[in-house]
Amino acid sequence: MIKILLTEIIGYILFLFFVYVEDPIAVAGVMAAFIVAVVFLKKKCGELVKDLEKAYADNLGQVGIIAVVLAVTMPFSLMGDAYWLQVLNFSILYAIMALGLNFMTGRAGMICLGYAAFIAIGAYTVGILTLKAGISFWLALPLAGLFASIFGVILGLPALRVKGHYLALVTIAFGLIVQQLLLNLENITGGTNGLINIPSPHFMGIDMGANLDFGFMSLSYQANFYYLCLLILAITTILIYRFSNSLFGLALNAMREDQLAAQCYGMNITRYKLLAFAIGAFFGGISGGLYAAMINFIAPENFGYSMSILVISMIILGGLDSIPGAIIGAFFLTIFPEKFRAFEDYRVMFYGIIIVLCLLFMREGLLPFKHRIFKPSIPKGEN
Amino acid sequence: MKLLDVQDLTICFGGVIAVNEVSFALQAGETLGVIGPNGSGKTTLFNLLSGIYKPTSGTITLAGKLTQGLRTDEIFHLGLSRTFQNGRLFWNLNVLENIMMGLEEVRNTSIVGSIMGMQKEKDLQKQAVQKASKIMEIFGTLLTSQANKVASDLPYADRRRLEICRAIASNPKVILLDEPSAGMDGIETEILMNDLLKVKKALPELSIIVVEHDMGFIKGLVDKVMVLDYGKCIAYGLFDDVAANEDVIKAYLGQGDEAC
Ligand SMILES: Nc1ncnc2c1ncn2[C@@H]1O[C@H](COP(=O)(O)OP(=O)(O)OP(=O)(O)O)[C@@H](O)[C@H]1O
């Protein structure tokens, strides 16, 4: 408990430090020192790290609660700073996407290089429904997830016949097709101009587009979305965790390992593949919907191929099929580049380098997937 | 009762007739050995039986049902499971999970149940772990001591054992073993032989079809033998009769021991 609390607080302070120190060189220095420290710790005090890992693995509930409590205080620690809150909001949205894609690709083995399409569908669903049809955001958001799921199944259908590289190509094509549709269906989507003035949601009479006023302190409006996104990230994490730890999740793992063997052992893989696509896409749709309501403006160019690549690099960096990995990967790759905005043009290259480095030197990612430990023989093994 | 009835089974790949008008029947509890030189169609026969390949002609009747047009997983549910010649475990799953994949519990979960954390899902999981642990015990402590090891970390012989465990987990009516002793040394093969006899004893209703190169291995295990050569069944009957058959000696035994 103490250990978990301590390490999470260290992480929290490091992040605040990261935000408040302006000089990119100092930031890079401290980050490098931190990485060296972690590597050193892992080498020299393997026991300590193992202890810590075990403490985390055994007390997932506590880990989550402490993390949420710390996260709730974040807007205050940031003094309601609009810019950094926005960065955090994006991190959270990306974390939701990464969890969804990780389920599809990491867990079920369905490579998807067109994930941005689901995000776009979610965003446009919320945009169109709230702007043009006047439907409440709170109804439009689940519909965004649902529509994305339907598109997930539509992508899944041709994907049933192909594997590996071919599946990757099909999903790239899917991403491009959706983007083209958004460009060309001008009547509904606004074409290249996109949708402007998407209304901000209201929550119990509070306009989420207005500052969050506590009387003693006023936080910029991004804080509203920060809390909403945080809540949805928490729900997403729990759902994905439950899926992954169920027998259904086990079956998806088996399908990833060997589709033919899975079929020979009674899995109707058509059904499982479509479900994996639908579930993964759902969370993409949800995060897209949140994005639309938060930014109030969406255009097809926001949901291009590079976004798909970004989400993929997040889960590769974090560790395929690892839930904490997906979240950490998303946060790292959203927040870290913010300090190096001077090198904005090199951003995509940076993602590419991350993917290559991970695949070469760190196959399993930052926080590798951990197998569940079962206690086999039941009556004897009781101790 | 005829559990499995195969009539004139034929499959062509382009010009190659890999399995050529093969017919045989298998009773419940019976063990059939299939032997034949490399490329004689043994694995192809298994792929036909398990539904991976569709026959060019001929029929397969399993437990009274024609398997024509059924998917692999549907045939599995009729009571047929199998192992693979080059070992197709779920490599990145651990031993227990691999066996659990053979259990019906895995397919009986509801997705809603799994995310709501419902009692039924928990019960099914517990039940699956128990059943899988029990199945491992036919190999003594060999697998139970490695229950949480990832399949790809297992020694070669244990992988073979794990495949057999996974195959019998679903309580099938018939299992197809494709060269279960491949890659094992003499002692390991003998142990495996004893293990299979144990399985047969524990599950007297289970029918087994086993592909092997090693006639010696088959001898003590099978009730009948079928010899394939160029996809054709050239002999079928009791072991001793087949071993004495001249065609067989010419086609197969004459080639000496083959190690793959
Ligand atoms: N999918 C396929 N496409 C084309 N030809 C195939 C296919 N599968 C098998 N064959 C051919 O069918 C013949 C029988 O192959 P099979 O694998 O069944 O032999 P086998 O008896 O299992 O041999 P081994 O002892 O080496 O395992 C071979 O000539 C093989 O090339």
Ligand SMILES: [Mg+2]
């Ligand atoms: Mg073969």
